[in-house]
Amino acid sequence: MKLTRSPLAPESFPELPHVKGMQVATHSLGMYKTSRDDLMVVRFPHGASCGGAFTRSLTRSCDIDWCREALEASEGKAQALIVNAGNSNAFTFEKGIAKNNATLDSYEQLSGAPRHECYLGATGVVGVPVTPGLIADVLPDVWERLSSDFDWLTLASSFMTTDTFPKGAGRTVKVGGKTISVAGIAKGSGMIAPNMATMLAYIFTDAPLTPQNCQWLTNQHTNASFNNITVDGDTSTSDTVQLFATGGVELTEDELDAGFDDISAAIGEVFMDLAHQIVRDGEGASKFIEIEVKGALNDGSAKTIACSIANSPLVKTALAASDANWGRIVMAVGKSLEPVNRDHMTIHIGDVLVAESGQRAASYDEAEATRAVSGQEIRIVVDVAVGGSSATVWTCDLTHGYVEINGAYRT
């Protein structure tokens, strides 16, 4: 089926800064009916540090198994990243392992580097067998085309599946008079739920970070961003966030220390920007919804309640129809089974107070409430009145488009 660009998409792909120490090539394996690219190869010719966060799914893909093994064995070192779309290599067992081994054999021959410094990613349909040579057969040719003169849009487009727009985000930050670049690309629009945010996201920087830095930054910023978005509550078998730091810009230890917080902030902004773009491309999404739960007993409880609202099909269909049916928010709070004080709860939609003290607000006005859910951006704040903790999650509405796309994904 033809997917039309999400109404919540940014106007255009952003300008992303050049990250020193990266070479890139893309290719069409022919996984799709068109001649679109579906393979990306990234090489770090002088090496890189990296961190990773991966799906907790117990039916995770062969590529996830490999990345975890590689990250541990290499102690966070990276020389390459190879990602394909069109087949997620999940539930493919020996055939999936054989494909990865063939890819890594080819990689070792071409690079002369140890296989454990090459990371693999895959996204697409689950359970369709792969041939061993899927990537290995073309890797030598692609390797020849690796170039530091690349454009991010091509790269971001090469691993889209049901995405309706390519996702990129970038920041620069001055440290010790030098410009540090951070650029990230991501794909994902369905099977999006914590933990984790069920997509592939790769963030690159030329800051000279250690593997420990990278892992800490990955955990920190994933928790704040990708782990707080949800489209449908479904968790993919392939979720990946990886941060690569090439060290293409040299900094003294003092400079890095002094600039670390700024670099971290820039990286965090890129994580968050990409996470929001994934929600904005939620399958069939017509509204971007921010849900804040406050007054909760602890952070975990706040997040559980927020996700219960965000994943409720009844809440999401009401919002799709611009129906201020906030009783369904009450329902979703209650079904979370987290501690709440029903009779002191308050609910705001936008700046409209719809409920307080366990009932409809005295000032409630249906027209005002309807206006608050009629825009493309909706903010819901629920105070559950039992404590001081809060959490914010982002989601989208549930529309005919979701049903349409997901009934037709393989056709």
Add this chain to the structure above:
Amino acid sequence: MKLTRSPLAPESFPELPHVKGMQVATHSLGMYKTSRDDLMVVRFPHGASCGGAFTRSLTRSCDIDWCREALEASEGKAQALIVNAGNSNAFTFEKGIAKNNATLDSYEQLSGAPRHECYLGATGVVGVPVTPGLIADVLPDVWERLSSDFDWLTLASSFMTTDTFPKGAGRTVKVGGKTISVAGIAKGSGMIAPNMATMLAYIFTDAPLTPQNCQWLTNQHTNASFNNITVDGDTSTSDTVQLFATGGVELTEDELDAGFDDISAAIGEVFMDLAHQIVRDGEGASKFIEIEVKGALNDGSAKTIACSIANSPLVKTALAASDANWGRIVMAVGKSLEPVNRDHMTIHIGDVLVAESGQRAASYDEAEATRAVSGQEIRIVVDVAVGGSSATVWTCDLTHGYVEINGAYRT
């Protein structure tokens, strides 16, 4: 909006046996635009025993609060049941309590019986304030019309909301030469998820059961039926199952002992029949889906995995489109985070083996798999290969109809 009868509905409302010891009247409070009934009053002139199972939601309705209190205070005795549709009396706080108090005051005056033997039920929109006299004002008139000469179809129709067909089930069983009747009615089609099965269901029998019998039977059969169905994973604020035993048929203690298992089996069948009818009326449902998970570590784990599959929007939209996208079943198993052996899992759809040993079955044939998901009744069996426990849940698919109905519920 006009709802069309579910394609999965039974051909007609069944013939239900007469239960001795019940008087019934229905009425239109005017909660709907039509003159349909939206209030039912049931009286047990000689009293009844009862049991109840109620939503665990922490934002439960005032009626649920009352039923729990009444069941405890009366020690499982009942003289009446009053249920309205059109307003669930949830998140109405003092106004909801005032309505219930007025109803119960009126009930006490009319019956001369203690208020704690009168149970209240309500279903409909959440958070809309009620007037105190909503039911109290009309109760004297309705009370005059109470009659043991009633028809079940009228009763079952009086508390429907988005239901597209009234739901009833009945059985009779011979005990000591006498005929014991069991008849049940239910409503519910959205906000259906364990625990519990998020609807109102009232089951009546003229067997002379004790309150203890009734509570035990309610728990037992609710767990096997209503707690194993799900439509959308949303749990209502009003879920109720109540079993009333009038003792209208007299049995000696020996006769009851000898017949108890048969009576229990008949009651269990009525619970299960009603539970399945609720799924068959799932909002927008076009397919009835049975999901069995076996080979699990324990019963709880089996049920968690089965519900993870049953509630996955991606699985449900694929089935709606008759797309044998069983990779999404793999995804849903994995996201449950329950123990599974990915590389030894097998999946059947109908009698078609689609996956085994952690990958697509060698015998896999897309046309056969597609045929297996093309009917109105689909059975999925997943063996997760780690233990000996199993669970079965029932659900329906996710269609445009669901989005349509739930975007338009209040309009």
